[in-house]
Amino acid sequence: xxxxxxxxxxxxxxxxxxxxxxxxxxxxxxxxxxxxxxxxxxxxxxxxxxxxxxxxxxxxxxxxxxxxxxxxxxxxxxxxxxxxxxxxxxxxxxxxxxxxxxxxxxxxxxxxxxxxxxxxxxxxxxxxxxxxxxxxxxxxxxxxxxxxxxxxxxxxxxxxxxxxxxxxxxxxxxxxxxxxxxxxxxxxxxxxxxxxxxxxxxxxxxxxxxxxxxxxxxxxxxxxxxxxxxxxxxxxxxxxxxxxxxxxxxxxxxxxxxxxxxxxxxxxxxxxxxxxxxxxxxxxxxxxxxxxxxxxxxxxxxxxxxxxxxxxxxxxxxxxxxxxxxxxxxxxxxxxxxxxxxxxxxxxxxxxxxxxxxxxxxxxxxxxxxxxxxxxxxxxxxxxxxxxxxxxxxxxxxxxxxxxxxxxxxxxxxxxxxxxxxxxxxxxxxxx
Amino acid sequence: xxxxxxxxxxxxxxxxxxxxxxxxxxxxxxxxxxxxxxxxxxxxxxxxxxxxxxxxxxxxxxxxxxxxxxxxxxxxxxxxxxxxxxx
Numbered sequence: 001x002x003x004x005x006x007x008x009x010x011x012x013x014x015x016x017x018x019x020x021x022x023x024x025x026x027x028x029x030x031x032x033x034x035x036x037x038x039x040x041x042x043x044x045x046x047x048x049x050x051x052x053x054x055x056x057x058x059x060x061x062x063x064x065x066x067x068x069x070x071x072x073x074x075x076x077x078x079x080x081x082x083x084x085x086x087x088x089x090x091x092x093x094x095x096x097x098x099x100x101x102x103x104x105x106x107x108x109x110x111x112x113x114x115x116x117x118x119x120x121x122x123x124x125x126x127x128x129x130x131x132x133x134x135x136x137x138x139x140x141x142x143x144x145x146x147x148x149x150x151x152x153x154x155x156x157x158x159x160x161x162x163x164x165x166x167x168x169x170x171x172x173x174x175x176x177x178x179x180x181x182x183x184x185x186x187x188x189x190x191x192x193x194x195x196x197x198x199x200x201x202x203x204x205x206x207x208x209x210x211x212x213x214x215x216x217x218x219x220x221x222x223x224x225x226x227x228x229x230x231x232x233x234x235x236x237x238x239x240x241x242x243x244x245x246x247x248x249x250x251x252x253x254x255x256x257x258x259x260x261x262x263x264x265x266x267x268x269x270x271x272x273x274x275x276x277x278x279x280x281x282x283x284x285x286x287x288x289x290x291x292x293x294x295x296x297x298x299x300x301x302x303x304x305x306x307x308x309x310x311x312x313x314x315x316x317x318x319x320x321x322x323x324x325x326x327x328x329x330x331x332x333x334x335x336x337x338x339x340x341x342x343x344x345x346x347x348x349x350x351x352x353x354x355x356x357x358x359x360x361x362x363x364x365x366x367x368x369x370x371x372x373x374x375x376x377x378x379x380x381x382x383x384x385x386x387x388x389x390x391x392x393x394x395x396x397x398x399x400x401x402x403x404x405x406x407x408x409x410x411x412x413x414x415x416x417x418x419x420x421x422x423x424x425x426x427x428x429x430x431x432x
Numbered sequence: 433x434x435x436x437x438x439x440x441x442x443x444x445x446x447x448x449x450x451x452x453x454x455x456x457x458x459x460x461x462x463x464x465x466x467x468x469x470x471x472x473x474x475x476x477x478x479x480x481x482x483x484x485x486x487x488x489x490x491x492x493x494x495x496x497x498x499x500x501x502x503x504x505x506x507x508x509x510x511x512x513x514x515x516x517x518x519x
Binding site (some may be wrong): 068 | 448449450451452453469473474477484
């Protein structure tokens with residue numbers, strides 16, 4: 001079978017590319033190894049509960065019709081109406097470090113006021129940083145690669161405030177340890193602090209269903225359980241793919257959303273050794289060029305685990321008002337691969353029920369994300385990975401940040417011991 | 433197709449690209465980009481839709497002729513002659 005375009009991976013990026021191509025009558029197929037679409041942002045059902053994987057919130061919130069913002073542009077290109085997304089904004093979120101907490105919401109002035117209160121000597125520097133972020137064109141592909149920490153520290157002299165600003169931006173958008181590319185810092189700063197968080201009532205399922213519906217309606221073909229064994233190349237360009245079942249598909253264009261390293265492996269698979277080595281070296285060089293000072297290994301070091309708890313009451317009843325809490329138990333935030341399975345000294349805690357949803361969700365969920373060591377997880381037996389106790393998963397890592405009042409703390413402690421709650425741990429390893 | 437219908441064809445495309453935009457008061461003599469939230473990707477989409485709906489090919493050297501509704505009409509009058517308005 002011959003296509004105008006083959007797209008590898010039915011995640012959000014693969015489906016979005018598919019919509020654009022199918023919209024203009026290209027013969028296009030999206031190939032997905034899994035039996036369900038979604039990729040890193042997916043969903044599953046377990047013991048009658050509905051869970052989302054990956055996405056806590058949609059960043060880049062924009063009101064209907066707001067001009068020039070990324071969400072508006074995206075919706076136009078995919079021909080999705082703003083109302084169809086069913087977005088509901090966060091209440092407020094927080095960055096919580098030892099002895100200091102900064103609230104923020106989709107109104108930037110809240111964060112600015114919090115910084116003026118907690119770090120009065122830093123507010124002029126923060127305003128200067130904000131101006132530099134606002135004026136920077138993060139989409140200029142010809143801009144030099146700069147280190148964000150250097151620029152942020154030229155405005156802010158308090159390392160704790162610097163780390164508190166980096167914490168959410170890194171968790172939601174950095175593949176680098178302990179620093180970010182400046183353009184990526186600007187992308188994340190605008191998307192989280194200027195624009196903010198929202199989600200559909202039904203979570204990631206709803207977003208993916210919209211994408212799938214638009215893709216199919218535009219005439220695109222989706223094949224599930226269709227893993228790509230290798231990308232067929234003629235030395236210079238991709239010419240098609242071979243599937244796990246041996247079937248061969250050819251195309252004028254092959255788009256891969258499998259990531260740089262995996263795509264390189266797929267191109268090299270089955271190629272003569274000399275060519276495969278050359279290709280791997282080229283991939284490695286290109287990724288190293290992009291990340292100054294990074295080791296030449298092309299595989300990233302950051303992975304994450306997610307622990308989802310089902311509570312017997314809404315988080316608000318435990319005194320937890322925040323929608324999302326980004327925390328560090330140490331004064332300096334360490335965004336790096338841990339030596340152990342998980343680093344429980346920092347993390348992200350999401351209370352999906354604390355978005356301003358029209359209906360309280362059926363399940364009262366708390367989702368906790370921690371930095372993990374993928375290699376350590378990969379050596380565990382699969383059954384161990386399914387049990388939070390034996391795998392040593394962080395059941396209540398961010399407890400102190402959730403409930404400053406003791407009334408909430410006791411309830412939370414009880415829940416974490418399993419009374420009235422089901423601790424569920426998914427082995428969610430994604431090497432970035 | 434009349435001049436008025438050509439304007440309706442362009443507005444119909446813009447409505448499909450951005451349903452949240454109010455297109456009821458467009459000034460035909462003013463650049464579309466100055467009145468509406470249209471970026472270069474959106475102009476590309478207008479070009480693609482003209483081909484898809486009306487079989488009209490607009491080479492990229494001619495994109496400047498799509499700047500305003502009036503310039504669209506002048507540029508498309510011959511190309512759209514005899515075509516039916518697609519809603």
